[in-house]
Amino acid sequence: MKLFTARKTSKGFVYKKIVIVFIAFLIPLISMNIWVNYKGMSLTKNAILDSSLAGASFYSKQLDKEMYFIRNLQLQFLSDKDLQKLSFRGSMLENYEKVALIDQVRDRLTTLLISSEYVINAGVYVSAVGKTISSMKGVTNTPNEEFRIISSMMRTMPKPSFYREGDRIFFIETENNGGTISYIEISKSKLLEALNQISTLYQESEVLLGNRDLGSIMSTTMDNQESAAILHLIDDQSQSVRDSISPVSKKVKGTSYFIMENDVGSLDLSLIMYVNQREITRPLSQFITWFYTLFGIAIVVMVLYSFSLSLMIHRPLSKLVKAFRMIETNNLNIVIESKTKDEFHYLFHSFNRMASKLKRSIEVNYEQEIALQHSQLKQLQSQINPHFLYNSFFNIYMMCKVGDSESAAELSQKLGSYYQYITRSGSDEVPLYKEYRHALDYCEIQCIRFSNRIRFEYDEITDVSNTISVPRLIIQPIVENVFEHAFEDDSMDGVVYISSTHYQPEAVRITVEDNGNLVADKDIEILQEKLAMDSKQMEKTGLINVNNRLKLKYRSGSGIFVSRSQYGGLRVELVIMNENEEA
Structure with missing residues (x-):
């Protein structure tokens, strides 16, 4: 009798134990690999965000410094001795001296104009002489168009950090109880150019300048609703979150954004940069793909290991167990076939020899018992x-x-x-x-x-x-x-x-x-x-x-x-x- 399979004779306790031990050792490795990958991706993502935040913070600080510089020049201009003399004594001066002082003030305005690329016009109204002196319009008697615009903005209460007239932005400071009014017009195109420069850090990023009260002053996007939604999300954050440096993740119109906010104190505004999360995580997608690929390979290796273990150990062992169980039923006409030359071949060969010798010993013992009975019968007869x-x-x-x-x-x-x-x-x-x-x-x-x-x-x-x-x-x-x-x-x-x-x-x-x-x-x-x-x-x-x-x-x-x-x-x-x- 030849024995080939043993699928239903053994419950495979040894096989199950080996597989369970293998999985028990493999699961911590896989878990650690998952943790290391996610930790690495998290660190990489945070590093990218920190870099973005640093870039946005750098540009916002540069813009803030530039605006502070312009305002300091404006305050220094109001303290100019020629402007002060013209403001206090303009009505008492001779024409020659008055004209000389006006030229001196005009030269100072020209210096202020060329001090920053953000300044497109610098002017001053001197009530003592009834004139506006401008780097753009020159010396003009009041009332005129510039004086009308400045006067209308001066009525804004409370006093803002800057003034707006349509799309125009002004810095306005007064001296001598309104007898002297200095105004500087800021180039909105240059501000927008600065915002666009910040937005070039990422392809799918936008930058806006504004606050809750004024809304979006300017933005690199044409979608005003999107800008308003971003400002609304910023305003809903708690003060502790707003004081933190880390970017926050918010969803706007079904798209998730990383939002980074920086204060521009000189304008009392916030410079807000928001970036599509997909662009930040896109470099990490390749790592995620490789991670899931390796995870799948680990599962395949586990299955192949279990199958090979079943083929090389479990099946031969089950065959041997079945053979021993058949011997327990006094069936000695059994031969285990072996097609390999491994340790199980030696075990099978030894088992076959043992079964053959056992069968022969039983036959000899049976014959001896029969002979013993014959001798006992003869002995009884004798x-x-x-x-x-x-x-x-x-x-x-x-x-x-x-x-x-x-x-x-x-x-x-x-x-x-x-x-x-x-x-x-x-x-x-x-x-x-x-x-x-x-x-x-x-x-x-x-x-x-x-x-x-x-x-x-x-x-x-x-x-x-x-x-x-x-x-x-x-x-x-x-x-x-x-x-x-x-x-x-x-x-x-x-x-x-x-x-x-x-x-x-x-x-x-x-x-x-x-x-x-x-x-x-x-x-x-x-x-x-x-x-x-x-x-x-x-x-x-x-x-x-x-x-x-x-x-x-x-x-x-x-x-x-x-x-x-x-x-x-x-x-x-x-x-x-x-x-x-x-x-």
Whole structure:
């Protein structure tokens, strides 16, 4: 019998344990890899955001410094001695001196104009002379257009940090209780150019300048609703969040943005830069792709490892387990096929040799048992007491002498049947009823020999016992033991009781009892110990011989059992538990 597969014989506990241990070691590595990757991506993203924030902060600070510089120049201009002289004494000065002072003030305005690219016009109104002096319009008597615009903006309350007239932005400062008004117009195009320069840090970024009250002053995007939504999100943040340097993530119109806010104190505005998150995380997408690829590879490796482990270890081991289980069922006709040259090939080859040797040993042992039974039978046949034959012939002689021919004929017939049965060299097994009948013949011969001083009583054997085969000479030695040891003192009225009980399917009990009084309790205990001992260490005579033969042939529970009889003598039970009753 060749063994190829063992899919349903083993639950694969060893295989499961190995796979579980492998996964248990692999999961922390995968978890650590996931943590390191996400940590690295987080650090990289934060580094990118910090760089963006630093860039935006740098440009905002530059813009703030430039505006502070312009305002400081404006304040210094108001303190100019020529402007102060013109403001306080303009109405009292001669025309020549007045014109000279106006030229000096105009030169200072020109210097202020060229001090910054953000300044497109610088001017001053001097009420003492009733004129506006401008780097763009020159010297103009009031009222004029510039004075009208400046006057209208001056009425704005409370005083703002800067003034607006349509799209125009002005810095306005006064001196001498409004007698002197300095105004500087800031180039909105230059401011927008500065915002565009900041927005070039990222392709998908926008920059706006504004606050909650004024809204968006200017922005690099044409979408005013988007700018308003960004300002609204900034205004909703708590003060602690607004004071922090880190950018915040917000979603506007379904798009997530990183929003970075920087204050421009000179204008009392916020410079806000917002960048599409996808642009920030786009460089990290490749790492994410590689991460999931490696994760998938790890899963594939785990599956391939489990499959290879099943192929190389689990299946051969299951095959070996199945083979051992088949041996437990006494199936030794098994050969494990091996197509590899690994350690399992050696195990399979050794197993096949072990099974072959075990099968051979069992066959040899069985043959030895058969031979032992033959020898025991021959030994029993040779142990027949010669005195029994002599006494029987002497009894026949005496019957002939006294003319009792019928009794002599009956004893001769019984004696012939008896010796014919015990000397038969044919089959070692006979039907149980024949063995039972032979024991009864022996009892009749003995009763004739003892001149009817001893008698026997028996029960007829059941018809079911006709189908049971037993070894020869298993009942007669028990009966012989009774006549030899129970009635040695020639006591009168000795009785032998023989009965047969068929109490289970394929199970029979033959009982032989006597009413003798020669067997002591101690003798019964010694005999019980001998019957319970290993048969290989006992001599093969009498009851022990029969007991050994029964145990060799039949299953557990068979054998000879002795006890005290209810009639006062020895009770011997011969129990046969046939193998056919295994179910």
